[in-house]
Amino acid sequence: MDVRDGQWTMKGLGRNHPRRIRSPQALVRLINETGFLPLFSGDIPGFSVEEHVSAASWWTGDPQEDPWVWREILAENHEVAYGKFFRGKAGFISLKWLPVFSSVRRDGYDFQGRWEDGRATRREKAIMDVFIAEDEEGEPIFRNTPVLSSDLASRAGFGRGGEKNFSGILTGLQMQTFLVISGFRQKISRKGVPYGMPVATLLPPEALWGTEAVMPSDALPPMEAGMRILLHVRERFPGAGDEEIRKVLGPFPA
Numbered sequence: 001m002d003v004r005d006g007q008w009t010m011k012g013l014g015r016n017h018p019r020r021i022r023s024p025q026a027l028v029r030l031i032n033e034t035g036f037l038p039l040f041s042g043d044i045p046g047f048s049v050e051e052h053v054s055a056a057s058w059w060t061g062d063p064q065e066d067p068w069v070w071r072e073i074l075a076e077n078h079e080v081a082y083g084k085f086f087r088g089k090a091g092f093i094s095l096k097w098l099p100v101f102s103s104v105r106r107d108g109y110d111f112q113g114r115w116e117d118g119r120a121t122r123r124e125k126a127i128m129d130v131f132i133a134e135d136e137e138g139e140p141i142f143r144n145t146p147v148l149s150s151d152l153a154s155r156a157g158f159g160r161g162g163e164k165n166f167s168g169i170l171t172g173l174q175m176q177t178f179l180v181i182s183g184f185r186q187k188i189s190r191k192g193v194p195y196g197m198p199v200a201t202l203l204p205p206e207a208l209w210g211t212e213a214v215m216p217s218d219a220l221p222p223m224e225a226g227m228r229i230l231l232h233v234r235e236r237f238p239g240a241g242d243e244e245i246r247k248v249l250g251p252f253p254a
Contacts, residue, residue, distance in 0.1 A: 011041050011048075012055030021052045024063075024070045024077075031080045031092045035232055036101070038091035039071060043244040044237050049092075072198060076183040078208050083174040083181045087250045090181075095209060102177045102205075102214050103225035110215060111178050111204075112140055123169045126156040128178060131204050144208075146182045146201035170202070175250060177214070180205045 013020040021027050030052060031037050041048040049067055057065040063073065074092065075082040081093045085101065093101055106114070111128050114120040120128075130152060133141045149170065153159055158166035173179045184198035205214045220228065233245050 010055040010058055011051050012053050012057075013051070015054045015056065019052070020054055021049070021067075024073045027052075027067070027070055028074060028077075028079050031074075032094045032096070034094075034236065035097045036085070036091065036093040036229075038086045038089060038248060039067075040089065042086070042089075042248040044233070044240045044248050047233070047237055047240070047248060072184045075181050075200075078182070081177075081180050081205060083177075083179065084171045085174060085177070085250075086248055088171045088175060095213065097229075098177070098205065098209070099214055099216050099219055100225045100228055103219050103222050104229065105176045106178070106215070107222050108219075110140065121169070123156075123158075123163050123165070124173060124178075126158075126163060127152065127169060127173060128204075130155050131179070131202075131207070140206075142204050142207040142211075144203065146185075146203050148185060148187065149200045149202060150187060152202060178204060180208070182208060 021030055027049065030049075034047075038048045039050065041050045045051070049071075053067045054065070057067060059068050060066045061069065063069045071082060071090070074080055080095065081098050083090065085091050085093055107119075109117070109119065111120065111125075111132065112134075115125050130147060131143050133143065135141055147155070152170070153166045156166070157163050170179070174181070179202045181200045182203040183201045185201055186194035186198055187196050189195050219225070229249065230242065230245055233240055233249070
């Protein structure tokens with residue numbers, strides 16, 4: 001997106017452009033081809049969903065046209081991972097590249113190990129405790145019931161009189177790939193009636209695809225995984241320097 005005369009202006013292709021993405025299925029193919037893709041444009045030209053769809057299609061509510069609706073469809077289909085993975089902004093990671101990102105962002109840790117080594121905060125643990133239990137041997141059990149982000153806040157003790165900065169902590173856990181957006185649902189009133197705009201639901205990626213798909217036993221070391229991501233972006237977008245790549249993706253090992 002660009003700001004022109006104080007107004008947000010969407011980038012994109014003309015409706016008749018032959019390379020315009022025209023369906024959720026075509027978007028999945030693009031994500032799998034690219035490996036990972038922010039939703040909105042940034043410092044690397046061409047490296048976003050926004051720049052591959054029609055600028056006029058956003059927020060129409062038409063599932064045949066609207067990429068904002070497509071993001072809900074893709075999040076719910078679980079063919080790719082969706083969440084705030086790119087400097088706290090939304091985007092997609094293919095399942096092929098998910099373990100590479102997990103290695104970098106988690107620095108080789110699962111959440112329990114991160115907590116035990118003092119690298120996770122108390123507020124992060126309060127959120128993750130909603131999703132992870134332990135078996136008799138202390139191994140993690142990932143609950144597979146999606147939780148509305150609005151319900152997650154209260155269940156984790158955030159809100160009035162409780163913990164603060166829920167939104168920031170939740171975004172951080174997505175950046176670390178400990179949580180992904182698994183779908184969208186409306187809130188339910190006390191009378192059992194859905195209402196309002198759809199709200200994101202969250203799950204650990206392990207609950208959707210299994211631990212081996214997220215942190216495989218032969219995972220790349222974090223430094224090597226980070227270099228693979230950087231080299232991949234350089235190859236696909238030759239004009240992008242490391243500074244621009246880090247501005248879009250976020251920090252990587254030096």
